[in-house]
Amino acid sequence: MNYPNGAKKVLVKQGMTETADAFSNRGMTLEEDINTTNKYYLDLDKAIVHKKPTPVQIVKVNYPKRSAAVITEAYFKQASTTDYNGVYRGRHIDFEAKETKNKTLFPLANIHDHQIKHMESVIKHGGICFLIIRFAAYNETFFMPAEKLFSYWNDKQKGGKKSIPYNVIKESGYSIPFQYQARIDYLAIIDKLYF
């Protein structure tokens, strides 16, 4: 795919955060790692997990004769759910992936209220829901059960801190080791926590 004029960077902005300045321009890396991992899981028939397409509001489409329809005006939309979901060992799994270049905290501005509501619902209905958080500065990636996120979110909504400290994530989350094939082997953590 050809992304002229820095389009790639904007895709990262739209797909992963509203406050792009706070985030690494290595932002695609986590997404690429997860996509690679999901493909590996799929090839091994271990789990069926896909990233949802980027939601786009289509306004104008042209129909050149003898060729495919061209979308000529469209806008990025905010996602109403999380980015990834699928099925593993009979369970519905659902997660969001976020990368920050902040060294001391994970800013909650990158998560939307309706995404939190979605996560709460998924858990209530028996799904497994979590965040994959990468601290780019340390190249460390953590598995954070969504349940552990909610109290920080509620604090923020009541005017409290707008972030989760790095140390809290390091202590209450689970480090995901970087591997060659299953680059972000989050199923290994799910095996331990939920089965």
Next chain:
Amino acid sequence: MNYPNGAKKVLVKQGMTETADAFSNRGMTLEEDINTTNKYYLDLDKAIVHKKPTPVQIVKVNYPKRSAAVITEAYFKQASTTDYNGVYRGRHIDFEAKETKNKTLFPLANIHDHQIKHMESVIKHGGICFLIIRFAAYNETFFMPAEKLFSYWNDKQKGGKKSIPYNVIKESGYSIPFQYQARIDYLAIIDKLYF
């Protein structure tokens, strides 16, 4: 949303079928009915089911100052999975919705090989997978467990019939009654078949 020049029709083509001629121009109706049903389920906190965004290949994006990024060149992509998934009573559910105006058969040309592979995988991993098929001419909507689709698909791949007769779907599928709020109350069928 504004769809000039028949864009709506093309969205239907892309999202629902490659052979639009064979299909009703009431094509959006089934999708709208399902979206309404899913919203009703969500409001009642009965199940979490969403339609995946239409996959789009983004080629060019413009960044006007002081306003949102505009996608100025993009193309519709073929979906690699089914259109809908979610979680219900602890189970992963996954389905595709198709509408035909054909009165005697459901053409299999509307389903892609990778979608069939996806459906087989979902079932293998413990998910509930099915098709919602509407015969527009009769305004009848059927729940068809994906398992019942596979033998017809395999026949087609071996050079057999390229469709499933209406009567087979009527007999081996399950009629979904049209209701006021849960317009396409497919969970009622799931309750009977899987729980």
